[in-house]
Amino acid sequence: DGGITQSPKYLFRKEGQNVTLSCEQNLNHDAMYWYRQDPGQGLRLIYYSQIVNDFQKGDIAEGYSVSREKKESFPLTVTSAQKNPTAFYLCASSSEGYSPLHFGNGTRLTVT
Amino acid sequence: AQSVAQPEDQVNVAEGNPLTVKCTYSVSGNPYLFWYVQYPNRGLQFLLKYITGDNLVKGSYGFEAEFNKSQTSFHLKKPSALVSDSALYFCAVRDLPNYQLIWGAGTKLIIKP
Numbered sequence: 001d002g003g004i005t006q007s008p009k010y011l012f013r014k015e016g017q018n019v020t021l022s023c024e025q026n027l028n029h030d031a032m033y034w035y036r037q038d039p040g041q042g043l044r045l046i047y048y049s050q051i052v053n054d055f056q057k058g059d060i061a062e063g064y065s066v067s068r069e070k071k072e073s074f075p076l077t078v079t080s081a082q083k084n085p086t087a088f089y090l091c092a093s094s095s096e097g098y099s100p101l102h103f104g105n106g107t108r109l110t111v112t
Numbered sequence: 113a114q115s116v117a118q119p120e121d122q123v124n125v126a127e128g129n130p131l132t133v134k135c136t137y138s139v140s141g142n143p144y145l146f147w148y149v150q151y152p153n154r155g156l157q158f159l160l161k162y163i164t165g166d167n168l169v170k171g172s173y174g175f176e177a178e179f180n181k182s183q184t185s186f187h188l189k190k191p192s193a194l195v196s197d198s199a200l201y202f203c204a205v206r207d208l209p210n211y212q213l214i215w216g217a218g219t220k221l222i223i224k225p
Contacts, residue, residue, distance in 0.1 A: 004155075040121070042202065042215040043156075058212070090155055098144050098163050098206060101213065103155030 002027045006091050006104035013085075013111050021076045021107045023091035030096060032074035036060060037088040037106075046089075049074055078109065085111045114139045114207045118216035125193045125223050133188040133219045135203030144206035145186040146213065147177055149199045156202060162186060173197070193223045 004025045013019045025032065034046040045058030049068040063082025068074055074093075078085045088108050092101040115138045125131045137143055144163055148156040160171025167179045177188045188201060203216040 006155075040217060042217040043213075044215075045212060048212070092155075098161070100146060100158035100161060101148075101156070103157070105155045106153070108153070 004091055004093055004102055004104035006089075006107050008107060009105070011107055011109045013109070015111055016080045017111075018077055018079050019085075019109065019111075021078065021089055021091075021109070023074045023076065023104060024072055025074075025091075025093045025102075025104075026072060027093055027095075027102060028071070029093035029102070030071070031094045032068070033092040033094075033101065034058075034064070034066065034074070034076045035090040035092065037090055043090065046076065078111075085109060114205060114214050116203050116205050116214050116216040118201075118203055118219045120219050121217075122220045122222065125221070127195055127223050127225050128192055131190050131193045131197070131221065131223070133201050133203075133221060135186045135188065135216060137184055137186060137203075137205045139205055143179075143184075143186075145177075145179065146204045146206075147171065147175070147186075147188050148202045148204065149173075150202065150218075151199050159188070159201075195223045195225055197221060198223045 007022045031050045033048045035043040044060050046064050047066040049055035065077045090106045091104045094101045117136045146161045147159040150156045160169050162169050162179045170176045175190050200218045202218050204213040207214050
């Protein structure tokens with residue numbers, strides 16, 4: 001089955017540590033996205049990539065970094081510079097234009 | 113600026129009754145509108161979209177949405193609610209020219225038996 005796999009489902013880290021969230025897709029989609037979801041705030045775009053080796057900042061990129069070395073993979077690193085990293089992180093992909101996004105099942109990150 | 117509003121944080125409906133989840137939008141050009149559903153601790157699932165054409169759009173799980181250009185609305189509807197429809201629903205509009213989605217804050221739909 002084609003889809004998006006995010007791992008791990010739950011992640012716990014101590015404050016000051018960097019952490020990397022995995023996102024893999026086998027849908028052959030060109031575009032990939034990272035969103036952050038907080039209660040009552042909808043989805044906020046962190047980074048997106050429309051092609052391999054290229055990515056753009058979204059609305060809340062500060063404290064995050066990404067890479068897009070392969071079409072299938074778009075890992076997100078939450079750095080120690082992110083002031084409030086505890087959240088639910090969603091990865092998505094789409095083919096092009098007005099195609100709908102396909103989402104992974106998310107990673108819930110807790111930083112204490 | 114492009115924006116999406118979901119005026120109700122929560123909607124409560126009895127099972128078997130019709131349901132409506134409201135969405136209004138503001139765009140500078142032609143709107144490209146989407147509805148997604150999210151079940152607890154899961155990703156979002158695409159329900160339906162409006163790009164052009166008929167104002168009534170049919171989607172997954174028996175849902176439909178009515179596009180109203182004069183009222184700048186795109187309300188999600190279902191004739192007969194099921195308990196399993198209980199979830200969080202998001203409306204989104206495509207932001208031109210960079211094609212990114214602008215999301216509403218979400219509406220929690222609770223269907224009571």
